[in-house]
Amino acid sequence: MTVIPVFETPSTDGAADALNGQARGIINTTIDTLHDELHKINQSLHSNPETAYKEVFAHKTLTDFLESRGFDVKRHTYGLDTSFEATIGSGGRQVVFCAEYDALPGIGHACGHNLIATSSLAAFLAAAQALSDMKIPGRLRLLGTPAEEGGGGKCQLIEAGAFDPPEDIAAAIMAHPTGSQHARYPGEVPFDGLAGMKLIASAKMRVEFKGRTAHAGAEPWSGINALDAAVSAYNNISMMRQQMRGDERIHGVFEVGGTVPNVIPGYTRMNWFIRSPTLPRLDELVKRAKACFEAGAAAAGCEISYTPDPTYSDLRINSTLCKTYVEDMAHLGLKIKQEEHTPFEASTDMGNVSYVVPSFHGAFPVPTTPDVAAHNPKFAACAGTPEAHKSALNCAKGMAMMAIRVLTDDSIAEGARRDFEKKN
Template sequence: MAITNINAITSDNVDVDQILQTVHEEILQYAEKLKQISMYMFENPELAFKEVKAHDCLVKFLKQEGFEVDEHFHLATSFKATFKHGEGGHTFGLNSELDALPGIGHACGHPLIAIAGVATLLGLRKAMLRYNIAGRIILLGTPAEETGGGKLKLLQANAYEGMDVCMMVHPGQSQVGQASISPTLAVQSFEVEFHGVSTENHYCCKQIFRLTTNKKPAHAAGAPWDGINALDAATMAYASINAMRQQLHPSDRVHGIIVNGGEAPNIIPKFTSMKYFLRATTAAGMERVKEKVMPCFEAAALATGCTHSVKFNDLLTDIRNCKPIGELFSETMSTMFNIHTVQRYHDWSGGGLSTDFGNITYAMPSCHPFYGIPCDPKRMNHTAEFEQNARADKSHEETWKVATGMAAVALKLFRDPSFSKEVSDTAVESPRSILMYHQAREWWEKDMRGDFMP
């Protein structure tokens, strides 16, 4: 069965299927080398902004392959690899994630994401040279996805400048033979401290916060009435949030820990700190969650006589997948590999994943498909079982397929002006910037109106 939807990309007599077959065959030629890189990353997991071994391994390979590489692109463990052929043309962006999780290593499959980007770059280079297809490819090595918002930092440093379309793929959330394109939750972390000095709040959709409390110390047995118990404030806030959950929207998420609860049982704590994550369906919806959550900390401080401060980290927005890109990727996966892709673009109907790639989708036409690897559906991403399954030969084989799917999007972008226009026209219908709060709120109200109603 021919992929008729992208036949327009060729202006000569070369069939599109033949071009994509060239891409896939080239990827398979590099399969063993790419798997060696992946397994090296699995065996050497590194946390956010410390991905030195992964960075150096990928950079060394890309330079050996003759690509133009900026080794430390805005961040110490980021890189930019570029390939260009011909004059003019569009620019297609790729992402290779590098970081691991504390304690369970690469339990989110980032080594597979890393080599998927490299595989697509290699396959496209072969096809562009063989069939004289003009265009430019940029592959970014992106650190600190799990914590730190590496892509947002790169976006703020203009690292994505010049890209017309950007993609990445992610293992998980599906079984072998399946893929999915769906929204993720916006997330923001914050830190709360109970103390006597207030600090400015910084709002940015993934948000993290930490709560810290400073209080007057006292002996817990000798003169407890002379103390102000910061731990009381922290536990009261924690309990208040738990009680408040029944008033949250079913898609909202609030989860946190007490980071510092005191120094000794016989000393009334004068200082406590907490760290929380907030998640919502959109960046605009995050404000609704904050309106529910933040009074819990204010009330706890008031009730115990503490003062408190809140520091918000950067907001990581929800994913806004570009539909024309997703549809082309899905058709390619179906036609070439008999992989069915579930497509949901503005319908959040379950799951609680978040990623810093969401900010990229607000900045340019983008798509972030998930793909299946062998794994127990109940032991998906962020489990030790998933980390082991991601190492399997079959997981790597599925990665070569989705890398070819991304290449199909790049080829159509390079050779079909109507596709480029369709992508651009679709993109402007969505909120393009996290600063466009009111437009984002309109999207949220449109998406969520009537959802979860009896």
């Protein structure tokens, strides 16, 4: 097969089509050939769920496999024990695939991060094969991003320089599994996935109340009840919900509520997530929530303190990257909804990345019943099925082609940069 000199912008649409066709053939063949090996990795991750910053098995499984394929792999990168990166190429533009692989406490891969890791790994391997075979100038990087589930792994990676210099990165790419019911929209035909999705901003914090213990029967008046402070705070939030906008969310749990009934609790701790569509609105909602917490502390006479986790920014849609993905998935016979501007009331630290570099965060369906969605134990089971693996690999083919087109097509790279630089 004749190799088109892709270091030059193709002069005709025919040349571009031939270039894309050659890359598409390499990508599809590579992923199909690696199907069984990728499925073993997928199943290994699914069977060994690990929570934020403790993804030791996943880190070793993915890095060992990449090294066995001859890639230059760095482990324990950017100050995080369970982050890694693999790179290939030189010169030209750079594209970063982000891989998530942490699970939820108690319910395993109920957000399907085993599938995210599999799809990003497959996309990187396939795009790397096309880059190598076709002698394409450019760089590809697979970045292992731990602790998306509340730990803010990508926030830590941004701070540590994983996306520096940002002008050097033409696109950061990943996709998330979703229940099959989310691929259907009222009045529309079913879709096989979603390219552009909006997720809302999220602040996370632990709230501690400190009082004084005392015998609950003999001298309760000597105590300062930290549980009363926490219960009051919880009720204050519940009352505030009536005046919240419909696209905002506050939800929390009691992590420490006392020890035994006959001791006035001197210490309690709560864990709260606060969500709103944009960062400015989130800041206002956080202020209102803190007023509720502090009123509870004041009513009980307790001290209050906060331990915040990294704030997740809202996820920005990059129309150029979404359009490119839709076009390439159509070659697989799959119909992808290009953009959904009604936000899902969920959050991701990929939102923070979307404020640093042009970013793509698509969604591919996992076959489920209508009553099953993410963060449900039944979704964890669905995320381990052969059908879910097939959906992840189809998505990987589209993401790999997107990466190659970003590297070879100036108009796509420039369009993605323009979309990124637009204000929300």
